[in-house]
Amino acid sequence: MPRILHPRDAIVRVTRSCICGSDIHLYNGLIPDTRVGSTFGHEFTGVVEEVGPEVENLKLGDAVIVPFNIACGQCQFCKQGLYGNCHESNAQATAVGGIFGYSHTAGGYDGGQAEYVRVPYADFGPMLIPEEMDLDDAVLLTDVVPTGYQAAEMAGIQLGDTVLIFGAGPIGIMAARCAWLFGAGRVIVIDWIHYRLEFVRSYGPAEAYDYRQIDDMAVFIKKITDGLGADVCIDAVGADASGNALHTLFGKMIPIEAGSAIALHWAINSVKKGGIVSIVGVYGPTGNMIPIGNVVNKGLTIRANQAAVKRLLPRLIEHVQAGQIDPKALITHRVPLDDIADAYHIFAAKLDNCIKPVLLPNRR
Numbered sequence: 001m002p003r004i005l006h007p008r009d010a011i012v013r014v015t016r017s018c019i020c021g022s023d024i025h026l027y028n029g030l031i032p033d034t035r036v037g038s039t040f041g042h043e044f045t046g047v048v049e050e051v052g053p054e055v056e057n058l059k060l061g062d063a064v065i066v067p068f069n070i071a072c073g074q075c076q077f078c079k080q081g082l083y084g085n086c087h088e089s090n091a092q093a094t095a096v097g098g099i100f101g102y103s104h105t106a107g108g109y110d111g112g113q114a115e116y117v118r119v120p121y122a123d124f125g126p127m128l129i130p131e132e133m134d135l136d137d138a139v140l141l142t143d144v145v146p147t148g149y150q151a152a153e154m155a156g157i158q159l160g161d162t163v164l165i166f167g168a169g170p171i172g173i174m175a176a177r178c179a180w181l182f183g184a185g186r187v188i189v190i191d192w193i194h195y196r197l198e199f200v201r202s203y204g205p206a207e208a209y210d211y212r213q214i215d216d217m218a219v220f221i222k223k224i225t226d227g228l229g230a231d232v233c234i235d236a237v238g239a240d241a242s243g244n245a246l247h248t249l250f251g252k253m254i255p256i257e258a259g260s261a262i263a264l265h266w267a268i269n270s271v272k273k274g275g276i277v278s279i280v281g282v283y284g285p286t287g288n289m290i291p292i293g294n295v296v297n298k299g300l301t302i303r304a305n306q307a308a309v310k311r312l313l314p315r316l317i318e319h320v321q322a323g324q325i326d327p328k329a330l331i332t333h334r335v336p337l338d339d340i341a342d343a344y345h346i347f348a349a350k351l352d353n354c355i356k357p358v359l360l361p362n363r364r
Ligand SMILES: NC(=O)c1ccc[n+]([C@@H]2O[C@H](COP(=O)([O-])OP(=O)(O)OC[C@H]3O[C@@H](n4cnc5c(N)ncnc54)[C@H](O)[C@@H]3O)[C@@H](O)[C@H]2O)c1
Pocket: 020, 021, 022, 023, 024, 025, 143, 144, 147, 166, 167, 168, 169, 170, 171, 172, 190, 191, 192, 193, 196, 211, 236, 237, 238, 239, 240, 241, 242, 243, 262, 263, 279, 280, 281, 282, 283, 305, 306, 307
C-alpha cells in the first residue's frame, strides 16, 4: 500500500490499467536497471483516495486519467510542453523524465499494474475523466491515443501526404487513425502479424503489408508510391523489432546494441529525400546501428520523443467525444489483475488475436 511521500502526491485506487508494448521491452530485459520488486504499469485510470497538503485541484473520490509521464509542470522543459522530458521527476534526468513503472532509468517509480499507486505531482498531471466517458476509452488516453497522435504530429504530415507506418500494434494502429486527422492522402502500415494487419486495414483505414513477403523494403515502397518513397515514415515498433537476423542477434540476443533497429532502418531507407521520420518506438539508452549516412545524404528530419500526454489530452478528449477516435475498439482482452501473468504472455507472444489487454481490478 503506497503512502504519501511528498505534499504534491496523491494516492489513487486503480480502476483500469493496461499492458503496453513498452512493457514488453521491460519484460524481455531490454531496458537497463529494471529492478526486482518494482511494479510495472504506466497506463492507468483511478479514483483519488488520498491527497497531500499541496494538492488543491483534486478531491477524494475524483475519477482521473493519469498520464504515463511524471511531470512537475514547472521546470524549463515542462514549460515548453515537453512533459516526457521533465527535469525534476527523474534523478537521472539526462534524457527521459519520470515514467510510472518503467525501471530506474525512468525514475524508479512504482506503476499502475497494481491496486493502488502513488501519483507524484498530482496537482499537475492527472485530469478528471469527463462524466459521460467510458473508462475503457479513458485508460487508452493515458498513452495509446496520445502516442499515436504525437507520432502523426511529429511526422509533420502535409495535405495529401503518403504516410508509412512500421508496426500494427496499438500505437501503429492509432498513428494510422490519427494520420488522417492531419490530412494524410494515403496510409500504409507494415507488420507481419496478419490479424493486426487485418484490423488496421479497417480501423485506420490503411493499406497493410506483411514484411515477410517483401524482399527489399525501400524498393517495395518506391514501387507502390511514385518511385520516390513515402513522404513521411513512423517507427511504431522500437527495440523488439523482428525481421532481420543480424539486428536480432546484436540487439536482442547478445545484445550489443539497444534492441533491434531494423524498423528504423526501413523507415530511414523508405522515406523520400527531404522527408521526415517520426520515432515513437522505444529504444534503450545505449547505442544502435543506424544508417546515419543515409539520414545526412537524403536530408532527412528525424523527430522523436515519449508522447507529452498532458499537452495533448484536451484536444484528444474532444476527438473521442466527437467520435473521430474510438479508443476502446482496440481492447481485445479484459483480464483481472490477479491473472496478469497470463495477460503478459498472451500480449507479448501475440496470441489469441490480442491487440490491447486491459487489466481490471480484482473482485473484492
Ligand atoms: N514514445 C512513446 O511515448 C511511446 C508510448 C507507448 C509505446 N511506445 C512504443 O511504441 C512501440 C509500439 O508499442 P505497441 O504497444 O504498439 O507494441 P506492440 O508490441 O503491441 O506492437 C509492435 C508491433 O510491431 C510489429 N513489428 C515487429 N517488428 C517489425 C518490423 N520490423 N516492421 C514492422 N512491424 C514490426 C510487431 O509484430 C507488433 O505488432 C513500442 O516500442 C513501445 O515501447 C512509445
